[in-house]
Amino acid sequence: MKIGLFFGSFNPIHTGHLIIASYMANYTELDKVWLVVSPHNPLKEATGLIHVHDRLEMAKLATEDAERITVSDVELKLPRPSYTIDTLTYLSEKYPQHEFCLIMGADNLRSIKKWKNYETLLKFYKIFVYPRPGFDLTEWTQHPSIIVTTTPQMEISATFIRNAVAGNQSVRYFVSDKVLDFIEKKGLYRKASEKK
Ligand SMILES: Nc1ncnc2c1ncn2[C@@H]1O[C@H](COP(=O)(O)OP(=O)(O)OP(=O)(O)O)[C@@H](O)[C@H]1O
Numbered sequence: 001m002k003i004g005l006f007f008g009s010f011n012p013i014h015t016g017h018l019i020i021a022s023y024m025a026n027y028t029e030l031d032k033v034w035l036v037v038s039p040h041n042p043l044k045e046a047t048g049l050i051h052v053h054d055r056l057e058m059a060k061l062a063t064e065d066a067e068r069i070t071v072s073d074v075e076l077k078l079p080r081p082s083y084t085i086d087t088l089t090y091l092s093e094k095y096p097q098h099e100f101c102l103i104m105g106a107d108n109l110r111s112i113k114k115w116k117n118y119e120t121l122l123k124f125y126k127i128f129v130y131p132r133p134g135f136d137l138t139e140w141t142q143h144p145s146i147i148v149t150t151t152p153q154m155e156i157s158a159t160f161i162r163n164a165v166a167g168n169q170s171v172r173y174f175v176s177d178k179v180l181d182f183i184e185k186k187g188l189y190r191k192a193s194e195k196k
């Protein structure tokens, strides 16, 4: 099976992520998409990150009805911060029957040279890239490992959602109903002074 791995902090998972996962799972040669929740992205500060179990739970709630999308907790068992090449190596050894590919935005592709062992990544794994506004993909179109897609875009971010919740503004439709319910019930992303 050809599996596309979509890595992220998913703090929280939002409609922008879901459109990408759904497009990759249903409109490309990938058979399935695994959403890999990263406890700690090596290039980002861990501040503002809620507990990884809550992020994982929201990713599961958002995708529980999606036949071709699953959530992976593999990085919870691996050393931190989470380096993508280490996770890919671990998964490829554990599931030799699968071909693992990466799903990545054009923004990430531009900074890939800062990633651990990026040359190995580009040599051994196919990367399904989706466009991001302002990020030119011309230099990559001929690369043998890169598959440029025309994934539709929804330009929202998890930062926007966290700020909206902290400011008591609605995020309905920006996240799935079940995720919204989870955020409200657990009081996630609220200002410390407002928490029950
Ligand atoms: N609206 C979006 N459209 C396409 N890609 C996105 C979108 N939001 C996030 N991504 C990409 O999805 C991956 C995982 O996202 P991540 O969990 O870091 O969410 P984020 O919304 O970018 O978070 P934050 O605002 O906290 O930085 C990253 O590669 C990120 O660039």
Ligand SMILES: O=C(O)c1ccc[n+]([C@@H]2O[C@H](COP(=O)([O-])O)[C@@H](O)[C@H]2O)c1
Pocket: 007, 008, 009, 038, 041, 042, 043, 044, 082, 083, 084, 085, 108, 114, 115, 116
């Ligand atoms: O392996 C690396 O060196 C590496 C460096 C930066 C980011 N990543 C992975 O890419 C994922 C998305 O990154 P970001 O910065 O767009 O949120 C993140 O969750 C990490 O798993 C991986």
